[in-house]
Amino acid sequence: MIGRRNRSIAAALAGLALLAAAACSGPDEDTGSTGGGSGAPAGDREVTVQLYQAPRGFSPLLASIGPDHLMEQLHWDSLVSATPDGEYGARLAESWEVSPGGTTWTFQLRDDVVWSDGEPFTADDVVFTYNLYANPATGSAYAGKFGTVTGAAALADGTADSVAGFQAPDEHTFVIQLDQPNVALLDELVQPILFILPEHVVSELPLEGLAENPFFREPTVGLGPYVFQRWVTDDQVEFAANPEYRDELGLDRIFTQYVTTDVASAQLETGEIDFAQVAAPDVARVEGLDGVTLHRAEGPGVLALHTAHDSGKLADPRVRQAIMYAIDREALVEEVLSGEGKVIDTLVHGPEWAMPDDLVHYGYDPDKARELLAEAGWDPATEVRLEIVPGQRDRDTATTIVAAQLQEVGINAQVQPYEAAQLSESIGKRDFDLLISGYGLFTIDPASMNARLTCAQVGGANISAYCNEELDALLQQGVATTDQAEREEIYAQAQRIVNEEVPIFVLYVPNTLAATSDRLQGFELNPSTVDAFWNAAEWTVSS
Amino acid sequence: MLSFIIRRLAISVVVLAGISVLLFVLLQLMPGDPAEMMVDPFSFSGDRAAAVQQRREELGLDQSLFVQYVRWIGEFVQGNLGFSYSTQRPVTEIMLERFGPTARLMGTGLVIALLVGIPVGILAAMRRNTAVDYGATVLSLIAISIPSFFVALIGIYVFGLKLGWLPTAGINSAGGGGLADSLRHLVLPAGILGFALAGPYVRYARAAMLEVLGQDYLTTARSKGLARRRVIGRHALHNALIPLVTVVAVQIPTLFAGAVIIEQIFAWPGMGRMALDAVRARDYPILLGFVMAVAVLVLLCNLIADIAYAIIDPRIRLSGARA
Numbered sequence: 001m002i003g004r005r006n007r008s009i010a011a012a013l014a015g016l017a018l019l020a021a022a023a024c025s026g027p028d029e030d031t032g033s034t035g036g037g038s039g040a041p042a043g044d045r046e047v048t049v050q051l052y053q054a055p056r057g058f059s060p061l062l063a064s065i066g067p068d069h070l071m072e073q074l075h076w077d078s079l080v081s082a083t084p085d086g087e088y089g090a091r092l093a094e095s096w097e098v099s100p101g102g103t104t105w106t107f108q109l110r111d112d113v114v115w116s117d118g119e120p121f122t123a124d125d126v127v128f129t130y131n132l133y134a135n136p137a138t139g140s141a142y143a144g145k146f147g148t149v150t151g152a153a154a155l156a157d158g159t160a161d162s163v164a165g166f167q168a169p170d171e172h173t174f175v176i177q178l179d180q181p182n183v184a185l186l187d188e189l190v191q192p193i194l195f196i197l198p199e200h201v202v203s204e205l206p207l208e209g210l211a212e213n214p215f216f217r218e219p220t221v222g223l224g225p226y227v228f229q230r231w232v233t234d235d236q237v238e239f240a241a242n243p244e245y246r247d248e249l250g251l252d253r254i255f256t257q258y259v260t261t262d263v264a265s266a267q268l269e270t271g272e273i274d275f276a277q278v279a280a281p282d283v284a285r286v287e288g289l290d291g292v293t294l295h296r297a298e299g300p301g302v303l304a305l306h307t308a309h310d311s312g313k314l315a316d317p318r319v320r321q322a323i324m325y326a327i328d329r330e331a332l333v334e335e336v337l338s339g340e341g342k343v344i345d346t347l348v349h350g351p352e353w354a355m356p357d358d359l360v361h362y363g364y365d366p367d368k369a370r371e372l373l374a375e376a377g378w379d380p381a382t383e384v385r386l387e388i389v390p391g392q393r394d395r396d397t398a399t400t401i402v403a404a405q406l407q408e409v410g411i412n413a414q415v416q417p418y419e420a421a422q423l424s425e426s427i428g429k430r431d432f433d434l435l436i437s438g439y440g441l442f443t444i445d446p447a448s449m450n451a452r453l454t455c456a457q458v459g460g461a462n463i464s465a466y467c468n469e470e471l472d473a474l475l476q477q478g479v480a481t482t483d484q485a486e487r488e489e490i491y492a493q494a495q496r497i498v499n500e501e502v503p504i505f506v507l508y509v510p511n512t513l514a515a516t517s518d519r520l521q522g523f524e525l526n527p528s529t530v531d532a533f534w535n536a537a538e539w540t541v542s543s
Numbered sequence: 544m545l546s547f548i549i550r551r552l553a554i555s556v557v558v559l560a561g562i563s564v565l566l567f568v569l570l571q572l573m574p575g576d577p578a579e580m581m582v583d584p585f586s587f588s589g590d591r592a593a594a595v596q597q598r599r600e601e602l603g604l605d606q607s608l609f610v611q612y613v614r615w616i617g618e619f620v621q622g623n624l625g626f627s628y629s630t631q632r633p634v635t636e637i638m639l640e641r642f643g644p645t646a647r648l649m650g651t652g653l654v655i656a657l658l659v660g661i662p663v664g665i666l667a668a669m670r671r672n673t674a675v676d677y678g679a680t681v682l683s684l685i686a687i688s689i690p691s692f693f694v695a696l697i698g699i700y701v702f703g704l705k706l707g708w709l710p711t712a713g714i715n716s717a718g719g720g721g722l723a724d725s726l727r728h729l730v731l732p733a734g735i736l737g738f739a740l741a742g743p744y745v746r747y748a749r750a751a752m753l754e755v756l757g758q759d760y761l762t763t764a765r766s767k768g769l770a771r772r773r774v775i776g777r778h779a780l781h782n783a784l785i786p787l788v789t790v791v792a793v794q795i796p797t798l799f800a801g802a803v804i805i806e807q808i809f810a811w812p813g814m815g816r817m818a819l820d821a822v823r824a825r826d827y828p829i830l831l832g833f834v835m836a837v838a839v840l841v842l843l844c845n846l847i848a849d850i851a852y853a854i855i856d857p858r859i860r861l862s863g864a865r866a
Binding site: 144257424439 | 575576579581582585589590591595597637699704707710711713714716820
């Protein structure tokens with residue numbers, strides 16, 4: 001009897017051992033050239049870079065998330081993108097010009113560009129891709145950008161198969177024809193970057209729901225410097241140098257790895273990673289690390305509070321001004337960002353010419369806030385929710401401080417923690433009071449405020465549903481005027497309205513912070529966090 | 544024996560069906576709408592309400608809860624768990640990808656826990672009330688009471704950052720890196736998981752051994768003049784190990800729960816990390832698949848424990864057959 005028990009137990013233990021052994025030889029075990037042993041990035045001409053969220057894939061048609069947008073900069077390419085100096089930089093388009101009336105945009109494309117499978121890149125690829133962006137049937141998140149292109153409406157209501165306003169007069173010229181002038185059209189093309197897709201491959205796929213086609217999980221053809229190879233694991237992706245790339249490349253492979261910024265900051269120290277974002281409180285520590293360089297730039301985006309103007313709760317501009325005076329924003333920057341940011345008084349904070357010097361500065365002034373609230377007849381019992389998705393140190397702290405400071409002046413502010421899905425839902429239901437969110441690229445052209453503040457964008461990117469006819473008229477003039485002096489005057493007026501009306505409560509502009517290992521050379525920080533890989537073609541490693 | 548197994552299997556299926564209904568309802572009660580979330584308000588440009596409605600229809604979220612459930616269960620019995628809301632990939636495919644890393648972590652952790660916990664527990668029982676026993680008891684209580692995430696952070700700090708002996712996170716270095724590299728990445732997470740689990744094993748093994756040591760038949764064996772080594776080795780040890788088989792099987796779901804936390808801290812691309820990401824993204828199909836997988840695992844482990852026990856201990860089988 002004992003012998004039999006013995007066997008059973010032995011069998012059970014052996015089974016467990018087998019399970020463990022089987023588990024140790026998983027299918028993703030690659031006996032690559034990179035011998036194990038060291039924890040440092042393997043290989044001489046390879047780097048590992050951080051993605052701060054889990055990536056989905058390479059579909060530029062879907063509403064952009066940071067990690068996808070970063071990977072797409074390696075794999076795809078675009079007509080233009082934002083440069084670190086806050087200008088539009090040439091990529092596939094060598095040059096561009098807008099007609100004096102502001103209704104015709106002409107892009108001269110490079111003639112030396114080839115897809116990674118050897119097919120030439122032409123203006124037809126651009127026309128094809130822009131048609132996909134403009135067509136809601138593909139699942140495109142950006143159809144709203146092209147509402148004023150000639151023939152876009154006909155495509156949307158099904159009376160045309162393509163947008164008449166996207167044209168390719170020859171192989172290397174792309175033209176956009178607009179019904180209404182827009183001299184700031186480029187701003188729509190760089191945030192997010194509108195990447196170009198290969199017509200000879202993607203046209204084979206079904207149009208309906210194209211944005212979610214599995215092709216974009218493992219794209220076979222690319223145009224960028226480093227093209228997709230494989231998903232090493234679900235959060236690590238391997239890219240290889242594009243053999244057809246137009247310039248000589250400094251690396252053989254790039255690995256993108258999803259790790260949280262906390263983990264990445266430790267991996268910088270051990271040399272396991274070559275690029276990572278840095279949280280403001282970690283700046284001093286990262287600056288002290290050997291072999292690591294900290295990069296810093298003034299940010300193009302904002303952290304702001306948003307209210308549903310159509311709900312009417314904060315309808316009186318005096319109440320909104322009072323909220324601005326009640327918050328000690330300078331102290332927030334110190335407390336939350338360790339000083340890594342600045343305070344501004346309008347949404348758009350660049351370029352220089354778009355900033356009139358007579359804007360009201362909302363310095364910390366709780367007495368003035370109380371005064372304004374009294375004038376407006378504000379009822380201190382009215383509850384004002386501060387909607388937040390908790391989990392990010394800076395926002396969590398900022399929200400707590402803001403709530404306390406609003407209560408101080410007699411606004412019954414209550415922090416309302418939401419899950420991300422609830423937050424989106426509250427926007428859909430038009431039911432939010434002071435919703436905290438950070439985003440944007442508001443420094444290249446003041447027309448960047450159009451998406452957030454014009455009546456036409458209500459129900460879309462203007463989530464606050466702010467609609468002011470006077471401002472609308474100015475913003476429309478602003479994109480219809482080519483004369484620089486005139487534009488300056490128009491936007492000075494527009495900025496004064498935004499400054500006084502406070503449609504969006506800007507808390508601060510956080511600095512963009514990143515760190516690279518000394519191995520990685522040629523990295524140039526783009527102030528836009530999601531554009532960090534914009535010059536990957538120039539990256540090399542030090543020997 | 545066969546009828547015993549069949550009856551237990553039948554009960555398991557009923558329990559599983561009940562769990563699936565409960566889960567389905569609970570998940571729908573979670574606040575927040577996945578269709579709203581998939582059309583990100585801050586980056587979407589265009590008619591958002593229409594886009595949300597289009598998503599809702601594509602996903603079948605406009606149907607009644609009952610219809611949604613019937614559809615899902617119909618696919619489930621065919622081994623198809625639907626498609627992820629966030630990546631549109633088949634859930635079965637995602638879970639299979641994630642299973643390997645989790646099994647690697649759990650399997651190694653379990654082996655470490657068994658190899659450490661059981662011998663230490665038995666040794667403690669045999670050297671009862673000596674320094675060895677007290678030492679083992681204190682260590683096992685530490686393993687039980689200090690949360691594994693804390694041990695993990697200490698481990699990363701000491702072995703990863705300060706000493707630089709082991710990598711701080713991940714399942715391998717960039718691009719794979721071979722067997723040695725994988726093993727180096729496995730040491731910390733699996734070791735910490737095994738350490739946490741070894742604590743209870745020490746306690747169980749010690750208690751089981753002490754109970755057996757007090758039995759009359761051992762006194763008999765000793766009075767027959769058998770050598771101490773033989774009394775302990777053949778008579779006591781074998782009987783003490785019987786209840787441990789059950790403990791190990793029943794503890795596997797606990798191990799799974801521990802792995803979820805360890806995966807999060809070590810950026811380990813396993814099922815636990817997948818599940819947490821799915822909660823944040825309201826990815827119902829992945830969540831359903833994951834929780835059903837856990838339910839199956841729990842039921843299976845209980846079943847195995849029952850069967851193993853019945854095989855090893857004839858008394859259980861007899862009473863089980865009669866009941």
